[in-house]
Amino acid sequence: xxxxxxxxxxxxxxxxxxxxxxxxxxxxxxxxxxxxxxxxxxxxxxxxxxxxxxxxxxxxxxxxxxxxxxxxxxxxxxxxxxxxxxxxxxxxxxxxxxxxxxxxxxxxxxxxxxxxxxxxxxxxxxxxxxxxxxxxxxxxxxxxxxxxxxxxxxxxxxxxxxxxxxxxxxxxxxxxxxxxxxxxxxxxxxxxxxxxxxxx
Amino acid sequence: xxxxxxxxxxxxxxxxxxxxxxxxxxxxxxxxxxxxxxxxxxxxxxxxxxxxxxxxxxxxxxxxxxxxxxxxxxxxxxxxxxxxxxxxxxxxxxxxxxxxxxxxxxxxxxxxxxxxxxxxxxxxxxxxxxxxxxxxxxxxxxxxxxxxxxxxxxxxxxxxxxxxx
Numbered sequence: 001x002x003x004x005x006x007x008x009x010x011x012x013x014x015x016x017x018x019x020x021x022x023x024x025x026x027x028x029x030x031x032x033x034x035x036x037x038x039x040x041x042x043x044x045x046x047x048x049x050x051x052x053x054x055x056x057x058x059x060x061x062x063x064x065x066x067x068x069x070x071x072x073x074x075x076x077x078x079x080x081x082x083x084x085x086x087x088x089x090x091x092x093x094x095x096x097x098x099x100x101x102x103x104x105x106x107x108x109x110x111x112x113x114x115x116x117x118x119x120x121x122x123x124x125x126x127x128x129x130x131x132x133x134x135x136x137x138x139x140x141x142x143x144x145x146x147x148x149x150x151x152x153x154x155x156x157x158x159x160x161x162x163x164x165x166x167x168x169x170x171x172x173x174x175x176x177x178x179x180x181x182x183x184x185x186x187x188x189x190x191x192x193x194x195x196x197x198x199x200x
Numbered sequence: 201x202x203x204x205x206x207x208x209x210x211x212x213x214x215x216x217x218x219x220x221x222x223x224x225x226x227x228x229x230x231x232x233x234x235x236x237x238x239x240x241x242x243x244x245x246x247x248x249x250x251x252x253x254x255x256x257x258x259x260x261x262x263x264x265x266x267x268x269x270x271x272x273x274x275x276x277x278x279x280x281x282x283x284x285x286x287x288x289x290x291x292x293x294x295x296x297x298x299x300x301x302x303x304x305x306x307x308x309x310x311x312x313x314x315x316x317x318x319x320x321x322x323x324x325x326x327x328x329x330x331x332x333x334x335x336x337x338x339x340x341x342x343x344x345x346x347x348x349x350x351x352x353x354x355x356x357x358x359x360x361x362x363x364x365x
């Protein structure tokens with residue numbers, strides 16, 4: 001039996017399955033549901049994650065990053081918060097904490113390699129211990145915007161590396177204090193905590 | 201832009217992805233569920249899919265992972281068997297065609313070998329792409345394909361096809 005014959009047989013088996021039109025609306029609805037679920041779980045579970053990360057990673061316990069109660073007559077929404085100081089992203093950082101979308105901490109090493117990322121002249125690069133990611137970014141004040149697409153290599157790794165690159169999609173802002181640099185999501189939740197290599 | 205690109209891709213590839221899932225061992229209904237779930241995962245990170253050097257390989261990797269996860273979760277209580285314990289009706293399909301034989305032969309392959317055959321000979325991925333999709337070394341892909349082809353060559357259901365061009 002030749003390769004061509006095998007392909008032909010598989011095509012004939014496959015053609016027996018009647019396939020309807022692609023359920024595009026259902027797929028989009030499913031994505032909205034997943035995003036909502038991730039958001040809810042992220043919000044509910046992040047407290048536990050931050051507690052865990054605080055224990056495991058002392059740098060996260062810096063008082064400057066702890067939640068402060070709102071002053072009377074003010075809210076915590078970013079819209080009315082006083083403008084945050086400008087932050088800089090420049091050079092190489094190691095990942096000292098990574099929070100999954102469900103709020104749980106994820107490993108920051110893979111195969112004995114520390115996750116790390118670098119920012120230079122509008123170009124971001126990241127390494128999850130297995131694959132490399134690169135792309136462009138714009139930092140305006142504290143708002144971090146990925147410009148275009150973040151492309152990554154596609155090396156297959158077993159077991160899979162931490163969900164580092166997936167989580168970068170959720171990053172929208174940067175914060176900085178004495179403890180390190182924090183990439184945060186739209187709700188101000190820490191997604192990735194970074195530190196300079198020489199600080200660890 | 202992303203949405204348009206995704207729509208175009210899915211409209212073109214949906215039938216083939218569903219049929220790939222069927223060949224991997226899903227029922228037609230389960231295949232549509234698995235592919236829909238895989239495409240939701242892809243759409244969540246579509247800009248990464250677009251940026252991937254090989255989009256089809258990326259989507260197939262998500263599909264295989266979704267299929268594997270679904271199989272881990274689902275336990276139907278059924279066990280595959282080569283022979284039925286008793287005949288409940290006369291066999292009206294004595295004149296099985298080649299596709300029937302192929303379908304049964306696929307059912308007798310192990311999961312890894314079956315996946316290798318489908319990815320190589322239906323999805324037309326290269327061995328290098330398969331290594332990426334399956335997360336194994338290229339040599340492992342070669343050996344799985346080799347064993348799968350040897351098993352198909354020995355399969356009694358495909359006996360009539362031996363020596364076919």
